[in-house]
Structures are given as C-alpha cells and as structure tokens.
Amino acid sequence: MIRFSVFYPAADGATFDHDYYRDTHVPLCVETWHPAGAEIDKAVDGPYVAAVHFTFDSLEVMQAALAADGTAAIRADVANYTNVEPVRQVSEVVVP
Amino acid sequence: MIRFSVFYPAADGATFDHDYYRDTHVPLCVETWHPAGAEIDKAVDGPYVAAVHFTFDSLEVMQAALAADGTAAIRADVANYTNVEPVRQVSEVVVP
Numbered sequence: 001m002i003r004f005s006v007f008y009p010a011a012d013g014a015t016f017d018h019d020y021y022r023d024t025h026v027p028l029c030v031e032t033w034h035p036a037g038a039e040i041d042k043a044v045d046g047p048y049v050a051a052v053h054f055t056f057d058s059l060e061v062m063q064a065a066l067a068a069d070g071t072a073a074i075r076a077d078v079a080n081y082t083n084v085e086p087v088r089q090v091s092e093v094v095v096p
Numbered sequence: 097m098i099r100f101s102v103f104y105p106a107a108d109g110a111t112f113d114h115d116y117y118r119d120t121h122v123p124l125c126v127e128t129w130h131p132a133g134a135e136i137d138k139a140v141d142g143p144y145v146a147a148v149h150f151t152f153d154s155l156e157v158m159q160a161a162l163a164a165d166g167t168a169a170i171r172a173d174v175a176n177y178t179n180v181e182p183v184r185q186v187s188e189v190v191v192p
Contacts, residue, residue, distance in 0.1 A: 003135075005137075022190055040189070041189065044187055044188055046101075046183070089142030090140040092140060093136070094118055096126060096134055
C-alpha cells in the first residue's frame with residue numbers, strides 16, 4: 001500500500017478554508033483519482049495547519065491516478081482554499 | 097479520532113534503521129500507549145525518510161497514553177535507530 005500525503009505548513013499570513021477542503025477539494029480528488037482511502041488531518045498542534053493522506057494499492061496505481069486529466073482542475077482549485085505552498089510525501093505503508 | 101504523527105526529516109548524514117523501527121521501536125510504542133491504530137511510512141519520495149501515525153479515540157486518551165511511565169524508555173530508544181530530530185504533529189482526523 002502506498003500513502004500519498006500532502007501537508008500544508010502553518011505560517012504567518014497562511015490561510016486555509018477547512019470546510020471547503022473537506023466538502024469540495026478532497027471530494028474532487030477522490031472522484032478524480034479513486035484512491036483506496038482518503039483522510040484529512042485538521043491540525044491541533046504542530047507545524048502543519050492541515051494535511052491529507054490518500055492510499056493507493058501500489059505506486060503504479062497511484063501514478064496512473066495522478067496522470068488523469070482531472071489533476072489539472074485539482075491543481076487549479078488549490079487557490080480556492082489556501083495561499084500555502086503544500087509539501088508532498090509518497091511512502092510505502094508498513095504495519096508494525 | 098486523533099492522529100499523532102511523528103516525521104523524520106531526510107537530511108545529509110541522516111541515519112534511520114527502518115528494520116529496528118518496525119520490529120522494535122514502534123511495537124514498544126504500541127505496547128506502551130495502546131493506540132487505536134499504528135502505521136509506519138517508509139519514504140519513497142519527499143522531505144521525510146520515515147514517519148509513524150498513531151490514532152487515538154480522543155485527545156484526552158492520547159494525552160493519558162503519552163503520560164505513561166514507559167514514554168521515557170521510548171524517548172531513550174530513539175538513539176538506537178536514528179540521529180534525526182523528529183517533528184511531531186497532532187491532528188483531528190476528518191473523513192471527507
């Protein structure tokens with residue numbers, strides 16, 4: 001299993017619309033990419049104001065999903081909820 | 097649901113023993129804290145070499161878990177698998 005995480009760093013002047021993110025942006029990602037799972041993090045404490053974790057069955061499945069035409073619309077939608085430059089991480093999920 | 101994530105930044109000279117982390121350190125955390133879930137991230141690409149995500153039923157349950165006496169032994173064990181200073185994040189898990 002692969003986890004594709006996107007983190008939004010907290011910073012002075014950073015804006016983030018959590019409602020839009022939950023109700024519009026992440027659902028758009030799910031409809032476009034069909035991940036195995038999707039969970040949002042709304043910060044309580046730490047360096048990020050928010051994050052999202054998508055899981056995919058494999059790296060190949062993830063890469064094919066992100067290559068969808070709809071990814072351009074997802075990128076264009078980011079300005080509708082934040083002015084933060086996101087940080088991306090791709091990892092293999094390991095169960096201890 | 098609360099997610100407690102610990103991220104290990106990648107850097108020149110950073111060391112990280114993924115086997116020890118999976119087989120010894122994270123199991124020690126699970127035995128000590130009894131989280132609702134625990135998953136490790138082994139980096140494929142991004143700013144972190146590894147991460148772990150523990151979930152707890154609430155912030156209060158998490159705080160009580162981390163206050164356990166065994167947390168000192170967990171902290172002392174970090175030097176056995178990495179020389180990296182970890183980054184911690186606490187978030188509310190939101191399902192889109």
